[in-house]
Amino acid sequence: MKVLSAVINNIETDQRVDKVCNSLLKFGYDVELIGTTLRGKPTLNKAYKTSLIPMKYEESFKMFAEFNFKLFVNLLFKADKNTILLANDLDSLLPFYVVSKIKSLPLVFDSHEIYSELPSLSNRPKTKKVWKTLERILLPRVKHFYTVSNGYADWFKKEYGSNPEVIRNVPHLQKLNDKENFIFFQLPQVPENHKIVLYQGALNMSRGLEFMIEAMKHVDNCVFWIAGDGPKRDNLKELVQKNNLSDKIFFLGNVPPKVLKTITPLAEVGISLEQDLGISYKYALPNKVFDYFQARVPILSTYLPEIKATIEKYEAGKIINEHEAKHIAEQLNLLLQEGKKSYYENLTKAAKECCWENEEPKLKAVFEQIKKVDN
Template sequence: MPKPKIITSVINNYEGDQRVQKVCGSLQKFGFDLEVVATTVRGNPKHSFSYPVHVLNIKRQAGMGLYAEFNWKLFWKLLKITSKKDILLANDVDALLPNYLVSKIKGVPLVFDSHEIFSEAPTLHNRPFRKKVWKSIESFILPKVKYFYTVSNGYANWFEKEYGKKAVIIRNVPTISPNLDSEIKVQLPEIKPGEKVLIYQGVINFSRGIDKMIEAMQFVENAQLWIIGNGPKKAEFESLSEKLQVNHKVKFLGSVPPSQLKLITPKADLGLSLEEDYGISYRYALPNKIFDYTHAGIPILGTYLPEIKETIEEFGIGKTISKHDPKEISELIHIMLAEGKEPYQENLTKAANEFNWENEEDKLRGIYSDFKVEI
């Protein structure tokens, strides 16, 4: 008897999407067959997975044209490959409408994984038409979705208040399984004797506090800031570091595969997560970088936003800023670099034992146990 198949779709190019890959790995463990529909947005790397990955060639790489093209192509792709025995899994609201329509046409279950509050994302700040489009999709479909999970308590509470829909919380945390890579293959900047390393990892976009990190580096001596990732603001922030004459200590390393990142992050002395309050989606965000830093054994300088601040303070794994002032940020950087990693090590270990995918997987298992497969 064939195993039930889950078809999951995401707008990313998939290679660097750790959350969707972790979910897929768990679903395989639960006994499901898998297919993934991804895109060429921000690159078209070669995929090497034990399940099929369909790649939609997306010509538009930004704006509503990107989302319109993705939704159109995703709808027809799902319509073609979905059978009446399958289960659809949509990642975020930008993939929700095609999944919902195909679930109705084919009569199959739909599961929704909300990585953020899409209608309240910072990219919709001062864009009322775009915000209205996504809000309409979200408010029309989400109350009808039976199987629904998200990444933080703040998000879950907001969804319940807004739509009367209770989401299960599946945090975006690392696995504790051994890393498959044994050596670093990425060219890293040279570190001088006694020089410290600060790290930011994630999408390079506005509202992440990256520009404030760069500005703070004007006042930080004997340290480098490694910015790992890619995104629409990369060129702008590279120009900013040149303008402020800190480009000799602000290093943009580009996109790095997750397996390599697990080897690089522990080399840092301090992890930065300085998201700004540009809307509800960021206000209640709990970024995976917080947990990546924790597993890497490096203390965290975080923002004052509630989910991040509460996590850092509850577990004693770092400090938080009170405002996005470059001078304050630099002062806290100096304090934490002077303290070193040692005072935080015990708490970081405790937090890593709490925040790991193996723990979250049990909750995920509960959601998918409704489908007829031995898990």
């Protein structure tokens, strides 16, 4: 059977979608992923089929309207009676749903977040209402549905009566002595006897990075690397300069996933300090947590329930009680004093349990269920 999927993000860097598509290819499906030119034209060098929707608009309603219309046409043209449709997130679900009804095709929905509860919608009530309405109409009608955390699954069940499977966004099991782990990336010079603290991920609101930057005033013999990019980059750089921390805090910019995998093990501590700015963030379980596990790097963690529970389960780091610079510095200093070697055994157990190899069977079961129904 054929699986048709799509994502509005850059298909070159969306690791969850890439893992899912590669797994489906391994299971024997003919996979095609449809992307867009919204954030540049990515290199189409995947093991599965890829195609791009050319985009004219780059912002707000016009962008989503263009994407949904063009995706609808693409799906209508490409889908046949042997096709399973796989939608990623609410921003692509409507055309998938309509085409599934027109052609009587099975539909699978992968919700990476709670779209209507994103912090970016908190000050845009009209836009939020549109997404909330789409959720309310479509989600109860989607039979095959999975998401990334137990918190999300519980919320969808309570809000809409849905019962999604949980397939976490975890990386493949990583061996730290892999011969391929060479770094071809310009890294900042680290002073002698200094340790590296690392944040990896998007530079968006609610990531706690402003507090972390302030905390670095109270941490000695340490540098803070920020790997990623996003709309908050310039604000964060200004904050670094304002606090005279340019010699301690360095922005690496966007780092390709394969390269980042070789950089993360250099860190003594990984940072995941997300703030509670809406339900979608509150119940998030970001992949950076599991990337730190694979790199055997202990984590300075937020108190948000899904992340906290994961860190506590494996005793894989320390948890802050509030977003306050001195408190963050105190917890970070304790972690640095203990050293990551003291966490190695716990992190190794976490890495073996929290890997894509353990999530793949759940994904396979979702699609096997569809095949059984069809037969």
